[in-house]
Amino acid sequence: MVAAISRAVTANTWQNAMNSLIRKVWVSVTHRSGSPSGSGSISNPNPVSEYDRFLQMMYIQTSSTGDFDRIPIDIFMQILKILGPRESARLRAVCKSWKFSVSDNRLWIYFLQNQPEPWDAVYFAEAHLRSGWPLRAFPAQMHDLSFMHIYGQRVEVPGAIIIDGGSGYCKYGWSKYSSPSGRSATFLEFGNIESPMSSRLRHFFSTICSRMQVKTSTQPIVVSLPLCHYDDTESAKGSRRQLKDAIYSTLFDMNVPAVCAISQATLALFAARRISGIVVNVGFHQTSVVPILHGKVMHKVGVEVVGMGALKLTGFLRDRMQQNNIHFDSLYTVRTLKENLCYVALDYEAELSKDTQASFAVSSDSWFSLSKERFQTGEILFQPRMAGVQAMGLHQAVALCMDHCHDAELTADDNWYKTVVLAGGSACLPGLAARLEKELYGLLPISISSGIRVIPPPYGTDSAWFGAKLVSNQKERCKADELDRYDARIRLSTLEILFKFSSISWYLDHPACNGPVNDITSAFIGC
Numbered sequence: 001m002v003a004a005i006s007r008a009v010t011a012n013t014w015q016n017a018m019n020s021l022i023r024k025v026w027v028s029v030t031h032r033s034g035s036p037s038g039s040g041s042i043s044n045p046n047p048v049s050e051y052d053r054f055l056q057m058m059y060i061q062t063s064s065t066g067d068f069d070r071i072p073i074d075i076f077m078q079i080l081k082i083l084g085p086r087e088s089a090r091l092r093a094v095c096k097s098w099k100f101s102v103s104d105n106r107l108w109i110y111f112l113q114n115q116p117e118p119w120d121a122v123y124f125a126e127a128h129l130r131s132g133w134p135l136r137a138f139p140a141q142m143h144d145l146s147f148m149h150i151y152g153q154r155v156e157v158p159g160a161i162i163i164d165g166g167s168g169y170c171k172y173g174w175s176k177y178s179s180p181s182g183r184s185a186t187f188l189e190f191g192n193i194e195s196p197m198s199s200r201l202r203h204f205f206s207t208i209c210s211r212m213q214v215k216t217s218t219q220p221i222v223v224s225l226p227l228c229h230y231d232d233t234e235s236a237k238g239s240r241r242q243l244k245d246a247i248y249s250t251l252f253d254m255n256v257p258a259v260c261a262i263s264q265a266t267l268a269l270f271a272a273r274r275i276s277g278i279v280v281n282v283g284f285h286q287t288s289v290v291p292i293l294h295g296k297v298m299h300k301v302g303v304e305v306v307g308m309g310a311l312k313l314t315g316f317l318r319d320r321m322q323q324n325n326i327h328f329d330s331l332y333t334v335r336t337l338k339e340n341l342c343y344v345a346l347d348y349e350a351e352l353s354k355d356t357q358a359s360f361a362v363s364s365d366s367w368f369s370l371s372k373e374r375f376q377t378g379e380i381l382f383q384p385r386m387a388g389v390q391a392m393g394l395h396q397a398v399a400l401c402m403d404h405c406h407d408a409e410l411t412a413d414d415n416w417y418k419t420v421v422l423a424g425g426s427a428c429l430p431g432l433a434a435r436l437e438k439e440l441y442g443l444l445p446i447s448i449s450s451g452i453r454v455i456p457p458p459y460g461t462d463s464a465w466f467g468a469k470l471v472s473n474q475k476e477r478c479k480a481d482e483l484d485r486y487d488a489r490i491r492l493s494t495l496e497i498l499f500k501f502s503s504i505s506w507y508l509d510h511p512a513c514n515g516p517v518n519d520i521t522s523a524f525i526g527c
């Protein structure tokens, strides 16, 4: 067995490493309150002599597999945790019993929990999204998944470029990073990217790739599909497909090896770790209320659209400030005040009688004070007439959508539409989720309203970007694509690219992969 260990771990460093490791494990175990004591008990009143015996067992008798087998399993697990994923994976080669212990899901959950990506995001992605369309209505159970395998695949996967091209602001960056690396004003730089003009799309994508300093031929891209052409008519379906086709063919013409395009609303729902629910996206120009079942937008149930968005909110605040003789230099000031002082009142009438004055410095020496404007701005989402807009309020649009979902009877479980996920920058207004929830309970009959929950934007303005991150960091991510025509090509390309990236070091040297990825990857090859 010693020979096997020596093959797996560098022989010269083994003794020293084990020495300090065992001391660490010993300290950690003896300091743990309520530590279980089985055979080879560690809860001895005389820790020094027990430690000596422990050392004897570890070193003096290393020639016998039996002595290693007598290490209590929790101590063995502590050793593995301290050794880390790479060394642990290597120790599987020692013997069957170590192979079995190293494969324990709890160990790899621990390693995954100690990575930058949140554990619940990893679990959601693996349990719901890995198998691609149709998404799993009932998630894979924890014990059905091998987290060691998952860990290895997530280390190997090269990640992707994510481009969330919002109608106001575009967010882009590497899926292995913790947030988008850049943002640009879509409307100023590229006009309306929803219009499927290939030259415009090409300019849009190539500008982003050059800002990220990446060759298009080397990176898979996950792109969000804008919310547009909402109806269930043949012509709306045709327009949606046309836009999607234009995005795919533009990117493939730019030699992008793999593309995955998913609706912006679906991605925002993924960011909230959900595959079904209603996404309320308070967008740049308008607000959309999108029912989504198992990751698919339910156009046949109906997407509600309200002509009220971020631009209207900023415009309303600007007008109010002008009426109240509050002078400002630019719309940037108004926008900043909106983002930092405005909120949505739970009870609008009651709020009017309160002292709500507050101040904010937009640049170091310009202080601005707002009072009623602070909550009147967000109120136009519920009372569009205050801004001169003839439209239904947000709560009415969501209630209507819920009514349609209820009537459609799409699943035996009638609760799928009762989770409402807010998305879009303006949905970050404090108090919006609570107010919407309150209004929905007031508007809907108890049979529909019971159990409704409104969730604030899980990642602020970047929810769709984060939803794409969940898809991107999975090996099977491109199966999630729903575009049949390109499906085979996308999957093939992805497999090729994954193979290429896991076997050469070019990608691993890329700044997108921080940490000792190269080493860990090689530890998994052949596991």
Ligand SMILES: Nc1ncnc2c1ncn2[C@@H]1O[C@H](COP(=O)(O)OP(=O)(O)OP(=O)(O)O)[C@@H](O)[C@H]1O
Residues within 6 Å of the ligand: 165, 166, 167, 168, 169, 170, 281, 282, 283, 284, 285, 286, 310, 311, 314, 335, 338, 339, 340, 423, 424, 425, 426, 427, 428, 429, 430, 461
């Ligand atoms: N904390 C905040 N409170 C209020 N508004 C905010 C906040 N953060 C960002 N915003 C607003 O969100 C708007 C941008 O939203 P977002 O980035 O979601 O637009 P978009 O993705 O381009 O829209 P669309 O969904 O139409 O494509 C800006 O007007 C900004 O002022």
